[in-house]
Amino acid sequence: MHSRRVRRWETLASWLALLVVAVGPAAAHGASLGGSRETVSIPAWLFLLTGGAAIGASFLLASLVTDRALIDAIHGWRRPIPLPGERLLRGLLQLVGVVGLGFVLVVGFLGPDRGTANAAVLLVWVGWWAGFTATTYLVGSIWTALNPWRTIAELLPSLDRPYPERLGAWPSVAGLLGLVWLEVVSPVADAPGVLATVVAGYTVFTLAGALAYGSEIWFETVDPISRVFRYYGRLAPLAREDGKIRVRLPGTALSETRLVDGLDEVAFVIALVWVTTYDGFVATPTWRSLADPFVAAGVPPLALYLLVLLAGFGLFFGVFILGARYSRRLAGTYLSATALTRRFAPPLLAIAAGYHLAHYLGYFLTLAPSLATTAVAPLTLLDTVPVLALPGWFDGIALASVLLGHVLAIWAAHATAFDLFPGRLQAIRSQYPYTVVMVVYTMSSLWIVSRPTIPPPYV
Structure with a gap:
């Protein structure tokens, strides 16, 4: 009976693996394509306090009811998943990726000039950045095979110039921040020609970099999009380990040591957390009220958006570094604060x-019918495109997603602490500063999710 049940689960996981490889590609976000959020009906202070308290309670629960044996059992659980025809699937994914890139360029330049009726815009924002990205952390990452730029780069010769080691992953940090800033301040979300131009420019720049330094170095170190999907894939239950596809419990790989190696890669993780917050914040009425006096005083809006992006990243990064220093002090460890930042x-x-x-689940479900309809006749301007109306209770799923993400982060940090420190009390005390940081992150994220959305002002 037990072996039959195991075989059933393994078969289900195999079908999930086959299903995820069928998902299609492309490149960025589009707040202007979506609808608006309504404010929550309960008092804001009670709503935020409840969310913060939930994270604090999850820390206490993890600290009081778990031990090393339980953590090891949960994080060590693995099952191999047979995936027949893997080489053929990889080839199909590469073909889909290249075709998807060509589709975005052709339809972006030649298709309808209205974003909500242009299949290239919908493919990039709805199909790729919203839908495909979610499958990366919910199911598994296939971006290495699907990545059209990598597929093309591997067919080209390489100059194999030595990559400056001092740069590390910092170019990918700058690239991620730059892409998000461009997405917010430019009309790439609703102007197909602008989007196609940006994608074409990114293609030229990426292929030039891969030509100079080799595709392996470029896509593993420099390219921000590849790093985003590699990092998100660490949360997923399906992953390649030791040459095999294995299923594991979601998020358990976050406590392993092989993902982040230096402050540059720590900075990328912080940047990924910050840009999701920034992206939502600049689409709220609160941001407009804060920006009004600066713009009235003559500050260029593009510069203001960039300044807030960089200042927020510096604040998030500084708070995390400060948390590491307090963690080292409370744990009484010989490990450096830098070492703690890498692990946590x-x-x-x-x-x-x-x-x-x-931020994107409702957006994806709402506009998925539009993507399917426009993809059938991508060069034809349709008078209307269908959208899915979501029920009012769906906002609760968004709030639950924020809380669940923070609870999983608390658990992963808890497991990391028990792996780092020999003493139980030492491991628990090391988590005090990080729990405070996560409570602050939780309350700020919940506040943004609960606000109504508007188009970013002055851009």
């Missing part, structure tokens, strides 16, 4: 994924 940064990816799901 990966759990933050669960926060980024939870907020991404909260």
Whole structure:
């Protein structure tokens, strides 16, 4: 009976693996395509306090009822998943990726000039950044095979110039921040020609970099999109380990040591958490009221958006570094604060994924019918495109996604602490500062999710 049940689960996981490889590609976000959120009906202070208290309670529960044996059993659980025809599937994914890139360029330049009726715009924002990204952390990452730029780059010769080691992952940090800033301040979300131009420019830049330094170095170190999907894939239950596809419990890989190796990669994790917050914040009435006096005083809106993006990233990064220093002091460890930041940064990816799901799940479901309809006749301007109306209770799923992401981050940090420190009390005390940081992140994310949305002002 037990072996039959195990075989059933393994068969189900195999079908999930086959299903995820059928998902299609492309490149960025589009707040202007979506609808608006309504404010929550309960008092804001009670709503935020409840969310913060839930995270604090989850820390107490994890600390009081778990031990090393339970953590090891949960994080060590793995099952191999047979995936027949893997080489053929990889080839099909590569073909789909390249065709998808060509589709975006052709339809972006030649298709309808209205974003909500252009299949390229919908494919990029709805199909790729909303839908495909969610499958990466909910199911498993296939971006290495699907990535059209990597597929093309591997067919080209390489100059194999030595990559400057001092740069590390910092170019990918700058690239991620730059892409999000461009997405917010430019009309890439609703102007097909602008989107196609940006994608074409990104294609030229990426292929030039891969030509100079080799595709392996470029896509593993420099390319921000590849790093986003690699990091998000660490949360997923399906992953390749030791040459095999295995199923594991979601988020358990975040406590392992091989994901983040230096402050540059810590900075990328922090940037990924921050840009999801920034992306939502600049689409709220609160941001408009804060920006009004600066714009009235003559500050260029593009510069203001960039300044807030960089200042917020610096604040998030500084708070995390400060938390590491307090953690080292409370734990009484010989490990450096830098070493602690490397180990405790990966759990933050669960926060980024939870907020991404909260921000984009409703957006994806609402506009998925539009994508399907326009994709049938991509060069034809349709008078109307269908959208899905979501019930009012759906906002609760967004709030639950934020909370679940933070709870998973608390658990992953808890498991990391028990792996790092020999003493139980030492491991628990090391988590005090990080729990405070996560409570602050939770309350700020919940506040943004609960606000109504508007188009970012002045851009």
